[in-house]
Amino acid sequence: MSILRHGLTDADRNAMIAFRARIAAHPVAITRASYDAMLEQMPSADSVSYTETSIAGVRGVWCAPSTSSSKAAVLYLHGGVFVYGTAHAYRHFAGQIAARSGVPVFVADYRRAPEEPFPAALDDTVAAYRGLAARHDARNIAVVGDSAGGGLALSLLQSEPGARCAVLFSPWTDLALTGGSIEGKAREGTPAEASGAWWMNHGIEVALQGDFQGAAFRLDRK
DSSP, X not given: OOOOOXXXXXXXXXXXXXXXXXXXXXXXXXXXXXXXXXXXXXXOOTTEEEEEEXXXXXXXXXXXXXXXXXXXXXXXXXXXXXXXXXXXXXXXXXXXXXXXXXXXXXXXXXXXXXXXXXXXXXXXXXXXXXXXXXXHOGGGEEEEEETHHHHHHHHHHHHOTTOOEEEEESOOOOTTOOSTHHHHHHHTTOTHHHHHHHHHHHOXXXXXXXXXXTSSOOTTOO
16 A cells, blocks of 8 residues: 655644644633534535434444545544544534545544443444445545544554555554654644643543553454
């Protein structure tokens, strides 16, 4: 599989800096409700319908562009440190992807910690992917994920040899927060240092319930 890396553009950097300044000026306690409320500010895409449904027993939201005749499909895995985020809150973000690509997107409502600890989220990810692959053929499935969802997407690529394509937005791959990029990327204007410190202070073990080792990548899964 070829790997393409897209650098941070000036426009994206400026938007991110402005967003961080807004957060700093108006701090909000991070709760599931406030996290979802932030995502709900994403505008809905024109000509995209949203349907709550389930695939292979995994609940989620189907975002379908009205003009699409594509045989392909996208599995979207949302972020939120395995604790926050819902398919409903992410529907407009995923709908923008559907509108621009002309491909329907299924946002998986994978089970979240601490109510459902590891490996529940990964199990749901695999189930949703296999369900979509059965409908559309694995060759026609792209997996997209941000943050924790990006980590799940990488785990899926390891466990599903037929997976062909993944798009990752800042995937969370270092749950121990030991990599040099925690500070290095912060100097480039990215929020890695701040977010890394926040999760360290609040205890990642809450999300993983004692199953910390191997939680991001279940490489032994067959």
